[in-house]
Amino acid sequence: MLDARRKKLARSRLSTYPRHVRFGKPASTALMLAAFTAAVHVSAGPPATRTRAALAPAIALSLGAPNDGRLLAGSHLEPSSVIRVIPAFANADFRWGLPALVRLLERVALRVSQKHPGSIMSVGDISRRAGGGIREHLSHQSGRDADIGFYVSDPAGAQLLQPRFIDFDANGTSREVPAARFDDARNWALVEALVADREAKVEFIFVSAALRSRLIREALRQRAPASVRMRAAGVMRDPAPSTSHTDHFHVRIMCPGDQPRACEPHPRKRSGSLPSQRQAPARRH
Protein backbone atom coordinates (compact mmCIF):
# COMPACT_ATOMS: atom_id res chain seq x y z
CA MET A 1 0.00 0.00 0.00
CA LEU A 2 2.77 2.34 1.01
CA ASP A 3 4.66 1.30 -2.07
CA ALA A 4 1.65 2.05 -4.28
CA ARG A 5 1.30 5.49 -2.69
CA ARG A 6 5.00 6.21 -3.25
CA LYS A 7 4.73 5.19 -6.90
CA LYS A 8 1.68 7.42 -7.36
CA LEU A 9 3.54 10.34 -5.78
CA ALA A 10 6.59 9.70 -7.96
CA ARG A 11 4.41 9.59 -11.08
CA SER A 12 2.69 12.84 -10.19
CA ARG A 13 6.02 14.54 -9.49
CA LEU A 14 7.55 13.35 -12.72
CA SER A 15 4.46 14.45 -14.63
CA THR A 16 5.39 18.03 -13.79
CA TYR A 17 8.46 17.74 -16.00
CA PRO A 18 8.47 18.08 -19.77
CA ARG A 19 7.35 15.15 -21.86
CA HIS A 20 10.88 14.59 -23.13
CA VAL A 21 12.08 14.07 -19.57
CA ARG A 22 9.28 11.66 -18.77
CA PHE A 23 9.05 9.57 -21.89
CA GLY A 24 11.80 10.76 -24.12
CA LYS A 25 13.85 7.66 -24.52
CA PRO A 26 15.13 8.78 -27.93
CA ALA A 27 15.63 12.38 -26.83
CA SER A 28 19.16 13.51 -26.23
CA THR A 29 20.21 14.94 -22.88
CA ALA A 30 20.56 18.32 -24.58
CA LEU A 31 16.99 18.12 -25.87
CA MET A 32 15.69 17.14 -22.44
CA LEU A 33 17.60 20.02 -20.90
CA ALA A 34 16.24 22.45 -23.49
CA ALA A 35 12.69 21.34 -22.72
CA PHE A 36 13.26 21.76 -19.01
CA THR A 37 14.87 25.15 -19.45
CA ALA A 38 11.85 26.31 -21.46
CA ALA A 39 9.56 25.27 -18.59
CA VAL A 40 11.72 27.11 -16.07
CA HIS A 41 11.69 30.18 -18.30
CA VAL A 42 7.89 30.25 -18.14
CA SER A 43 8.09 30.22 -14.35
CA ALA A 44 9.87 33.58 -14.49
CA GLY A 45 6.81 35.27 -16.01
CA PRO A 46 3.82 36.81 -14.22
CA PRO A 47 1.80 34.32 -12.15
CA ALA A 48 -1.10 34.24 -14.63
CA THR A 49 1.17 32.84 -17.37
CA ARG A 50 2.79 30.13 -15.33
CA THR A 51 2.11 26.56 -16.29
CA ARG A 52 1.39 23.69 -13.97
CA ALA A 53 4.89 22.38 -14.62
CA ALA A 54 6.49 25.68 -13.76
CA LEU A 55 4.54 26.01 -10.53
CA ALA A 56 5.47 22.56 -9.29
CA PRO A 57 8.16 22.32 -6.63
CA ALA A 58 11.46 21.38 -8.20
CA ILE A 59 12.71 17.91 -7.50
CA ALA A 60 16.25 16.97 -8.29
CA LEU A 61 16.74 15.09 -11.53
CA SER A 62 19.62 13.08 -12.86
CA LEU A 63 19.31 13.44 -16.62
CA GLY A 64 21.10 11.18 -19.05
CA ALA A 65 24.12 9.05 -18.29
CA PRO A 66 27.07 9.37 -15.89
CA ASN A 67 29.31 10.22 -18.84
CA ASP A 68 26.79 12.28 -20.83
CA GLY A 69 24.27 13.90 -18.57
CA ARG A 70 23.02 16.83 -16.54
CA LEU A 71 21.89 17.54 -13.01
CA LEU A 72 18.81 19.58 -12.22
CA ALA A 73 17.97 21.05 -8.81
CA GLY A 74 20.83 19.23 -7.14
CA SER A 75 22.04 19.64 -3.55
CA HIS A 76 25.34 21.15 -2.46
CA LEU A 77 27.67 19.28 -0.11
CA GLU A 78 28.83 21.57 2.68
CA PRO A 79 31.99 21.05 4.73
CA SER A 80 31.32 20.20 8.38
CA SER A 81 33.07 18.88 11.46
CA VAL A 82 33.25 15.46 9.74
CA ILE A 83 33.62 16.50 6.06
CA ARG A 84 36.31 18.59 4.38
CA VAL A 85 37.04 19.43 0.77
CA ILE A 86 40.52 18.31 -0.24
CA PRO A 87 42.49 21.52 -0.93
CA ALA A 88 43.50 20.37 -4.43
CA PHE A 89 39.79 20.33 -5.37
CA ALA A 90 38.64 23.39 -3.47
CA ASN A 91 39.05 25.98 -6.23
CA ALA A 92 36.25 24.66 -8.41
CA ASP A 93 32.87 24.15 -6.79
CA PHE A 94 32.08 20.69 -8.13
CA ARG A 95 30.27 19.72 -4.95
CA TRP A 96 26.75 19.29 -6.36
CA GLY A 97 24.85 16.04 -6.57
CA LEU A 98 21.51 14.34 -6.30
CA PRO A 99 20.20 14.90 -2.76
CA ALA A 100 20.34 11.13 -2.28
CA LEU A 101 24.10 11.20 -2.92
CA VAL A 102 24.83 14.30 -0.84
CA ARG A 103 22.80 13.01 2.12
CA LEU A 104 24.55 9.63 1.79
CA LEU A 105 27.97 11.30 2.01
CA GLU A 106 26.86 13.22 5.10
CA ARG A 107 25.55 10.06 6.77
CA VAL A 108 28.61 7.93 6.07
CA ALA A 109 31.05 10.62 7.23
CA LEU A 110 29.11 10.83 10.48
CA ARG A 111 29.05 7.07 10.88
CA VAL A 112 32.84 6.76 10.42
CA SER A 113 33.40 9.55 12.95
CA GLN A 114 31.12 7.81 15.45
CA LYS A 115 33.13 4.62 15.09
CA HIS A 116 36.49 6.41 15.02
CA PRO A 117 36.04 9.71 16.89
CA GLY A 118 37.62 12.73 15.31
CA SER A 119 37.70 11.23 11.81
CA ILE A 120 37.16 13.60 8.93
CA MET A 121 36.07 12.43 5.48
CA SER A 122 37.92 14.03 2.54
CA VAL A 123 35.86 14.82 -0.54
CA GLY A 124 37.05 15.60 -4.07
CA ASP A 125 34.79 16.27 -7.05
CA ILE A 126 31.10 15.39 -7.27
CA SER A 127 29.38 17.32 -10.11
CA ARG A 128 28.95 20.83 -11.42
CA ARG A 129 25.81 22.62 -10.27
CA ALA A 130 24.06 21.81 -13.54
CA GLY A 131 26.06 18.67 -14.22
CA GLY A 132 27.78 18.12 -17.56
CA GLY A 133 31.41 17.47 -18.37
CA ILE A 134 34.38 18.10 -16.11
CA ARG A 135 37.68 18.02 -17.96
CA GLU A 136 39.48 15.70 -15.53
CA HIS A 137 36.69 13.12 -15.39
CA LEU A 138 35.13 10.48 -17.59
CA SER A 139 31.86 10.65 -15.65
CA HIS A 140 30.57 12.87 -12.77
CA GLN A 141 28.05 14.42 -15.20
CA SER A 142 24.66 13.51 -13.74
CA GLY A 143 24.99 13.98 -9.98
CA ARG A 144 25.44 10.32 -9.11
CA ASP A 145 29.26 10.17 -8.78
CA ALA A 146 31.55 11.33 -5.99
CA ASP A 147 35.27 11.02 -5.31
CA ILE A 148 36.28 10.37 -1.72
CA GLY A 149 39.89 10.49 -0.54
CA PHE A 150 41.15 7.57 1.49
CA TYR A 151 41.36 7.89 5.24
CA VAL A 152 45.10 8.17 5.88
CA SER A 153 46.91 7.79 9.19
CA ASP A 154 50.44 8.05 10.51
CA PRO A 155 52.23 4.96 11.88
CA ALA A 156 50.76 5.68 15.35
CA GLY A 157 47.21 5.68 13.94
CA ALA A 158 46.45 9.42 14.05
CA GLN A 159 44.59 10.69 11.00
CA LEU A 160 46.68 12.59 8.44
CA LEU A 161 44.85 15.10 6.26
CA GLN A 162 46.55 15.41 2.89
CA PRO A 163 46.26 18.36 0.51
CA ARG A 164 45.55 16.02 -2.43
CA PHE A 165 44.90 12.36 -3.26
CA ILE A 166 47.92 10.15 -2.64
CA ASP A 167 48.68 6.72 -4.08
CA PHE A 168 48.81 3.58 -1.98
CA ASP A 169 50.29 0.22 -2.87
CA ALA A 170 49.20 -3.26 -1.79
CA ASN A 171 51.12 -2.87 1.49
CA GLY A 172 49.06 0.17 2.37
CA THR A 173 52.08 2.45 2.12
CA SER A 174 52.74 5.40 -0.16
CA ARG A 175 55.91 6.30 -2.00
CA GLU A 176 54.67 9.88 -2.17
CA VAL A 177 54.29 10.31 1.59
CA PRO A 178 56.45 7.78 3.49
CA ALA A 179 54.76 8.44 6.85
CA ALA A 180 51.29 7.80 5.44
CA ARG A 181 49.39 4.56 5.96
CA PHE A 182 46.22 3.40 4.23
CA ASP A 183 43.95 3.28 7.27
CA ASP A 184 42.29 -0.12 6.90
CA ALA A 185 39.91 0.31 9.84
CA ARG A 186 38.60 3.74 8.89
CA ASN A 187 38.41 2.94 5.18
CA TRP A 188 36.50 -0.28 5.89
CA ALA A 189 34.16 1.69 8.18
CA LEU A 190 33.47 3.99 5.22
CA VAL A 191 32.82 1.14 2.77
CA GLU A 192 30.64 -0.65 5.33
CA ALA A 193 28.59 2.51 5.91
CA LEU A 194 28.19 3.03 2.15
CA VAL A 195 26.96 -0.47 1.39
CA ALA A 196 24.82 -0.80 4.53
CA ASP A 197 23.01 2.50 3.98
CA ARG A 198 19.26 1.92 3.74
CA GLU A 199 18.28 5.09 1.90
CA ALA A 200 20.70 5.38 -1.04
CA LYS A 201 21.76 2.39 -3.11
CA VAL A 202 25.45 2.32 -3.99
CA GLU A 203 26.03 0.86 -7.44
CA PHE A 204 29.85 0.84 -7.54
CA ILE A 205 32.84 1.79 -5.45
CA PHE A 206 35.81 2.00 -7.77
CA VAL A 207 39.07 1.18 -5.98
CA SER A 208 42.23 -0.67 -6.98
CA ALA A 209 42.22 -4.47 -6.71
CA ALA A 210 45.05 -4.44 -4.16
CA LEU A 211 43.26 -2.03 -1.83
CA ARG A 212 39.96 -3.89 -2.32
CA SER A 213 41.73 -7.03 -1.02
CA ARG A 214 42.99 -5.13 2.02
CA LEU A 215 39.48 -3.92 2.79
CA ILE A 216 37.96 -7.39 2.50
CA ARG A 217 40.67 -8.75 4.82
CA GLU A 218 39.89 -5.97 7.29
CA ALA A 219 36.17 -6.81 7.13
CA LEU A 220 37.00 -10.43 7.98
CA ARG A 221 39.29 -9.33 10.81
CA GLN A 222 36.47 -7.23 12.24
CA ARG A 223 34.00 -10.09 11.74
CA ALA A 224 31.67 -7.91 9.74
CA PRO A 225 28.40 -9.65 8.85
CA ALA A 226 28.76 -11.92 5.81
CA SER A 227 25.96 -10.10 3.99
CA VAL A 228 27.82 -6.77 4.32
CA ARG A 229 31.13 -8.32 3.25
CA MET A 230 29.54 -9.91 0.20
CA ARG A 231 27.78 -6.71 -0.80
CA ALA A 232 31.03 -4.77 -0.37
CA ALA A 233 32.96 -7.33 -2.42
CA GLY A 234 30.31 -7.04 -5.13
CA VAL A 235 30.34 -3.27 -5.49
CA MET A 236 34.09 -2.65 -5.09
CA ARG A 237 35.64 -2.78 -8.55
CA ASP A 238 38.83 -1.81 -10.29
CA PRO A 239 37.62 -0.47 -13.64
CA ALA A 240 39.93 -1.06 -16.57
CA PRO A 241 41.64 0.70 -18.25
CA SER A 242 41.74 3.30 -15.47
CA THR A 243 44.53 2.98 -12.94
CA SER A 244 43.63 6.01 -10.89
CA HIS A 245 41.86 4.23 -8.06
CA THR A 246 45.02 3.65 -6.09
CA ASP A 247 44.48 7.14 -4.63
CA HIS A 248 40.74 7.54 -4.01
CA PHE A 249 37.34 5.88 -3.94
CA HIS A 250 34.87 6.71 -6.69
CA VAL A 251 31.31 6.11 -5.50
CA ARG A 252 28.31 5.91 -7.84
CA ILE A 253 24.74 5.58 -6.65
CA MET A 254 21.98 3.95 -8.65
CA CYS A 255 19.37 5.96 -10.51
CA PRO A 256 16.60 7.14 -8.18
CA GLY A 257 13.55 4.90 -8.47
CA ASP A 258 11.22 7.77 -9.40
CA GLN A 259 12.99 8.87 -12.59
CA PRO A 260 13.50 5.71 -14.63
CA ARG A 261 13.24 7.39 -18.04
CA ALA A 262 15.29 10.49 -17.28
CA CYS A 263 18.18 8.78 -15.52
CA GLU A 264 20.25 6.33 -17.54
CA PRO A 265 21.95 3.81 -15.29
CA HIS A 266 24.91 3.00 -17.50
CA PRO A 267 27.53 5.15 -19.25
CA ARG A 268 26.86 5.74 -22.92
CA LYS A 269 29.14 3.98 -25.33
CA ARG A 270 30.87 6.27 -27.74
CA SER A 271 32.71 5.17 -30.84
CA GLY A 272 36.42 5.54 -30.28
CA SER A 273 36.00 6.12 -26.55
CA LEU A 274 38.64 3.61 -25.56
CA PRO A 275 41.45 5.11 -27.66
CA SER A 276 40.64 8.60 -26.37
CA GLN A 277 40.72 7.30 -22.80
CA ARG A 278 44.14 5.82 -23.49
CA GLN A 279 45.35 9.11 -24.88
CA ALA A 280 44.17 10.89 -21.74
CA PRO A 281 45.40 8.79 -18.82
CA ALA A 282 45.08 11.74 -16.43
CA ARG A 283 41.28 11.63 -16.63
CA ARG A 284 39.70 9.73 -13.81
CA HIS A 285 36.20 8.34 -13.47
Ligand SMILES: [Zn+2]
Ligand atom coordinates in the same frame (compact mmCIF):
# COMPACT_ATOMS: atom_id res chain seq x y z
ZN1 LIG B 1 35.50 9.93 -9.83
